[in-house]
Amino acid sequence: MTGTKVAYDLDTQVGFLLRQVTQRHLGIFAARVPDVTPTQFAALAKLSVLGPTSQNALGRATAMDAATIKGVVDRLKIRGYVETRRDPDDQRRIFVAPTPAGQSLFDANVDAALQISDETLAPLSGRERETLLGLLNKLT
Amino acid sequence: MTGTKVAYDLDTQVGFLLRQVTQRHLGIFAARVPDVTPTQFAALAKLSVLGPTSQNALGRATAMDAATIKGVVDRLKIRGYVETRRDPDDQRRIFVAPTPAGQSLFDANVDAALQISDETLAPLSGRERETLLGLLNKLT
DNA sequence: CGCCTATTGTTAGTATACAAACGGATTTTG
DNA sequence: CAAAATCCGTTTGTATACTAACAATAGGCG
Numbered sequence: 193m194t195g196t197k198v199a200y201d202l203d204t205q206v207g208f209l210l211r212q213v214t215q216r217h218l219g220i221f222a223a224r225v226p227d228v229t230p231t232q233f234a235a236l237a238k239l240s241v242l243g244p245t246s247q248n249a250l251g252r253a254t255a256m257d258a259a260t261i262k263g264v265v266d267r268l269k270i271r272g273y274v275e276t277r278r279d280p281d282d283q284r285r286i287f288v289a290p291t292p293a294g295q296s297l298f299d300a301n302v303d304a305a306l307q308i309s310d311e312t313l314a315p316l317s318g319r320e321r322e323t324l325l326g327l328l329n330k331l332t
Numbered sequence: 333m334t335g336t337k338v339a340y341d342l343d344t345q346v347g348f349l350l351r352q353v354t355q356r357h358l359g360i361f362a363a364r365v366p367d368v369t370p371t372q373f374a375a376l377a378k379l380s381v382l383g384p385t386s387q388n389a390l391g392r393a394t395a396m397d398a399a400t401i402k403g404v405v406d407r408l409k410i411r412g413y414v415e416t417r418r419d420p421d422d423q424r425r426i427f428v429a430p431t432p433a434g435q436s437l438f439d440a441n442v443d444a445a446l447q448i449s450d451e452t453l454a455p456l457s458g459r460e461r462e463t464l465l466g467l468l469n470k471l472t
Numbered sequence: 473c474g475c476c477t478a479t480t481g482t483t484a485g486t487a488t489a490c491a492a493a494c495g496g497a498t499t500t501t502g
Numbered sequence: 503c504a505a506a507a508t509c510c511g512t513t514t515g516t517a518t519a520c521t522a523a524c525a526a527t528a529g530g531c532g
């Protein structure tokens with residue numbers, strides 16, 4: 193028996209669920225930290241740990257490809273949160289570093305960022321949260 | 333003791349994990365179904381179940397806001413996968429319906445779409461997959 | 473030294489995704 | 503019935519995110 197229709201339930205597909213959860217999370221983030229986007233905050237967070245980092249390396253640390261991190265750094269620069277300078281030892285590289293304003297912004301919003309994660313996971317128990325993060329980590 | 337620095341580990345934040353898992357999933361989708369994007373396929377899937385649907389209602393069914401679904405429908409129209417016509421009973425509404433080509437495309441790729449979900453979840457056991465989908469569903 | 477390869481950053485094009493503002497049509501409500 | 507509220511679709515602006523192609527630089531190796 194061939195040609196039987198295969199059921200396709202969009203609402204239970206992992207991609208569709210991921211998209212919706214991401215949308216909800218982005219909404220929570222925008223409400224709590226209106227000054228920067230999640231990706232911009234991620235870049236500031238990594239810079240805060242790594243110190244001056246080449247643009248592409250920053251992209252790798254934040255899971256953005258070269259084209260994407262360029263746009264993020266450009267916008268952070270326009271807002272005065274990072275500054276860039278050529279690496280004297282490698283004329284291809286551009287060092288990206290947070291400005292004092294960028295560092296202050298990050299410090300001032302770390303608590304809010306943690307609350308964003310908490311609010312996103314609010315429907316789950318503590319055990320469920322750990323389970324989810326563990327499973328997501330496996331799918332990275 | 334105030335002013336103590338709060339640790340912020342980007343790599344364990346739910347939003348960062350969601351973004352990376354989504355990226356991996358989008359890559360798998362593009363490799364298996366190059367003709368349409370995940371959102372375009374989602375629209376075709378819902379149309380296949382719902383039949384002719386108003387543009388905004390299709391957006392709600394696929395978790396896209398009005399501006400987003402408009403772009404998706406426009407691109408599906410350009411590719412000849414859907415067609416639109418005014419609702420005679422409500423001059424505001426635009427009915428969206430799949431063309432034969434759109435229906436064929438959906439039917440021909442349902443199996444691939446299911447494999448995409450499977451491949452995305454490949455690192456997980458059967459029980460883990462159910463757990464993940466259940467937890468994601470709670471966060472919708 | 474010169475060639476080859478890899479890396480770095482840029483640009484252009486395509487595709488979500490949302491907010492905000494708008495005009496027009498419909499429905500609700502007083 | 504008329505005003506208000508709601509809904510529908512559109513447009514503009516901003517922000518990811520990827521692919522592909524490209525120029526410039528750096529490093530390895532004979």
